[in-house]
Amino acid sequence: xxxxxxxxxxxxxxxxxxxxxxxxxxxxxxxxxxxxxxxxxxxxxxxxxxxxxxxxxxxxxxxxxxxxxxxxxxxxxxxxxxxxxxxxxxxxxxxxxxxxxxxxxxxxxxxxxxxxxxxxxxxxxxxxxxxxxxxxxxxxxxxxxxxxxxxxxxxxxxxxxxxxxxxxxxxxx
Amino acid sequence: xxxxxxxxxxxxxxxxxxxxxxxxxxxxxxxxxxxxxxxxxxxxxxxxxxxxxxxxxxxxxxxxxxxxxxxxxxxxxxxxxxxxxxxxxxxxxxxxxxxxxxxxxxxxxxxxxxxxxxxxxxxxxxxxxxxxxxxxxxxxxxxxxxxxxxxxxxxxxxxxxxxxxxxxxxxxxxxxxxxxxxxxxxxxxxxxxxxxxxxxxxxxxxxxxxxxxxxxxxxxxxxxxxxxxxxxxxxxxxxxxxxxxxxxxxxxxxxxxxxxxxxxxxxxxxxxxxxxxxxxxxxxxxxxxxxxxxxxxxxxxxxxxxxxxx
Numbered sequence: 001x002x003x004x005x006x007x008x009x010x011x012x013x014x015x016x017x018x019x020x021x022x023x024x025x026x027x028x029x030x031x032x033x034x035x036x037x038x039x040x041x042x043x044x045x046x047x048x049x050x051x052x053x054x055x056x057x058x059x060x061x062x063x064x065x066x067x068x069x070x071x072x073x074x075x076x077x078x079x080x081x082x083x084x085x086x087x088x089x090x091x092x093x094x095x096x097x098x099x100x101x102x103x104x105x106x107x108x109x110x111x112x113x114x115x116x117x118x119x120x121x122x123x124x125x126x127x128x129x130x131x132x133x134x135x136x137x138x139x140x141x142x143x144x145x146x147x148x149x150x151x152x153x154x155x156x157x158x159x160x161x162x163x164x165x166x167x168x169x170x171x172x173x
Numbered sequence: 174x175x176x177x178x179x180x181x182x183x184x185x186x187x188x189x190x191x192x193x194x195x196x197x198x199x200x201x202x203x204x205x206x207x208x209x210x211x212x213x214x215x216x217x218x219x220x221x222x223x224x225x226x227x228x229x230x231x232x233x234x235x236x237x238x239x240x241x242x243x244x245x246x247x248x249x250x251x252x253x254x255x256x257x258x259x260x261x262x263x264x265x266x267x268x269x270x271x272x273x274x275x276x277x278x279x280x281x282x283x284x285x286x287x288x289x290x291x292x293x294x295x296x297x298x299x300x301x302x303x304x305x306x307x308x309x310x311x312x313x314x315x316x317x318x319x320x321x322x323x324x325x326x327x328x329x330x331x332x333x334x335x336x337x338x339x340x341x342x343x344x345x346x347x348x349x350x351x352x353x354x355x356x357x358x359x360x361x362x363x364x365x366x367x368x369x370x371x372x373x374x375x376x377x378x379x380x381x382x383x384x385x386x387x388x389x390x391x392x393x394x395x396x397x398x399x400x401x402x403x404x405x406x407x408x409x410x411x412x413x414x415x416x417x418x419x420x421x422x423x424x425x426x427x428x429x430x431x432x433x434x435x436x437x438x439x440x441x442x443x444x445x446x447x448x449x450x451x452x453x454x455x456x457x458x459x460x461x462x463x464x465x466x467x468x469x470x471x472x473x474x475x476x477x478x479x480x481x482x483x
Contacts, residue, residue, distance in 0.1 A: 016199050027190035040195065047197055048205040052303075052325055109189050112182075131183040132190060162182070 015054050018063065019047060024133055025071060031128045032075045034117045042078065046071040061142075068133075068143045072125055115162050123158035126151055206325055207482055273394055276408055279428040287429065289313050291463045293455040294433075300448035308452070311467045313459075318467045327352040332470045347470045355479035356472050402431055402453075430454055 025046065029039035050057050050067050060066040116124055122144060129140045130151075137148045137155075144151065294308040306321035317333040330349040349356040394412040400422070401407070407422040422432035437448040457463060 012199060012203070015202075019197050019199065019202075023195060026195035027187075030190050031186060043195065044197065044202070044205065047202050048209060051202050051206050052209065055324070109185050112185050113189055127182075128186065131179065132186040134183070159179075159182075163178075 011054055014058060015051055018050075018058075022047075022064070022067065025067065028068065028128050028132060029071060029075070031113070031116060031132060032072075032121070032124055033078070034113055038078070042071060042074045045074050049074075062139070065139065065143045068129070069145065072121075072143065075125075076121060112162070119158050119161060122146075123154050123161070126154040127158045127162070130155060203325075204482065271396060271408060273396055273410065276396065276410065276423065276428070280423050280430070283428040284430075287312070287456050289459050291457045291459055291467060293457055294452040295455075296450060296452040298448070298450045300437075309457075309463065309467045311459075311464065314468055316468050326350065330473070347472075349472055349476055351473075353479070354476050356476050357479050357481045359481040399425070405431070407431055429456055 026039055026043050029042045029046075030036055033039055033042060046067060049070050057063050057066050116127065119127070125144060126140060129135045129143055130137070135143070137151045140151045141148045146154075290312055292310045292312055294310065295306075296308055297305045304321055304323040306319050308317055308319040310317045315335060317331075319331040319333070321329050321331055323329070328351040332347040334345045336343050336345070344361045345358070346361060347356065347358045394410055396408060397411045397420070398409050399406055400409060402422065406425040408425050409420055409422050411418050411420045413419075417436035417438050419436075420432075420434040421430050422434070423430050431454050433450075433452045433454065435450040437450075
């Protein structure tokens with residue numbers, strides 16, 4: 001077997017292992033865009049880029065953070081190309097989603113998802129990284145490319161907005 | 174928001190995002206990576222098409238005499254500036270006074286003498302697609318032959334010819350890949366026809382010669398400095414290109430272009446938008462062997478034909 005074949009096999013093996021451990025990437029993408037199909041496309045594009053740059057990705061301080069940064073750029077790119085699955089205009093001012101039954105968990109969570117989509121991307125990403133991925137403020141700052149202070153402020157604003165929406169559902173939040 | 178509320182939020186987010194298993198397929202990821210690589214090739218083909226335009230008609234500067242007000246050597250900018258600190262300073266030289274119009278005229282005259290040459294372009298591309306290669310372009314026919322080494326797909330041979338019909342630029346490509354010992358041929362439309370007089374689509378990854386002309390007509394070329402390549406002083410001209418900029422380095426003695434540098438997404442600041450191409454140009458006499466190599470496809474022995482990747 002030629003040397004290049006060995007190199008490629010090693011790379012595929014490593015990357016395959018990395019892929020198997022990144023199920024949460026799909027969940028993160030879904031909460032960022034609000035659509036499973038779009039999330040699938042976003043994660044696929046992200047993994048293609050991660051594969052292309054794998055030698056660089058694997059040497060990063062945190063390959064997970066590096067790949068999530070790629071994902072955020074993909075989401076941002078789609079947003080700029082107006083490929084948002086859930087346009088903000090779907091929820092004009094004064095017509096925020098209201099759950100008809102406060103005891104209905106599914107409806108309440110659907111309201112949360114809708115409310116999440118109305119947040120600016122950075123605030124949304126802050127919420128998802130912190131409360132879905134369980135990242136610390138420092139880790140979140142590394143992914144977003146900002147300071148920990150910015151993460152705190154973005155998080156506070158996002159939570160304030162979410163509470164405004166979710167209080168109408170009389171949720172426990 | 175206190176801690177129990179944050180715990181509830183975390184719980185809800187996990188509930189929302191659960192229940193949709195995702196199992197990415199490595200083979201599919203690799204296939205998509207190959208397709209992205211091919212799009213990169215097309216982008217490079219369009220860049221080479223621009224080089225042919227330069228060689229054949231002196232278009233680059235012939236249309237641009239009105240830019241003389243961008244006069245003297247300015248502050249060095251861009252990656253080349255950081256690569257060599259001597260970019261804007263020629264030791265012992267007095268203040269440079271070339272104008273874009275003056276340089277354009279000299280380059281146009283120089284290109285008229287090499288319009289039949291074979292242009293050798295040693296390219297290195299970094300960013301989204303990391304590869305290197307040597308490309309030969311027949312300035313008379315516009316055909317290209319390239320030996321490419323890509324970090325993902327390995328070595329390949331590529332023959333590329335482009336034709337423009339009613340403003341639609343089509344690339345005919347033959348690729349022989351050493352990793353699979355296969356070859357394939359395909360025709361790819363690079364860009365749709367542009368209405369007469371339409372402006373350059375600044376976000377398009379490829380540009381037709383007509384779009385290049387429009388770009389040059391924009392009057393935004395400027396001299397950004399000087400730098401030495403292999404002991405030869407060069408003058409660096411820069412203009413907008415897609416979302417970044419493009420530079421043409423010309424020998425200050427012969428006024429032949431010796432380097433093309435393209436930063437496709439300058440100042441975008443994201444790891445996914447980082448693509449830079451440096452091509453060092455050599456102008457070669459039109460020998461029979463070079464003409465044959467560029468204009469005729471020679472599939473290596475033992476390679477079998479395959480369908481183009483989709």
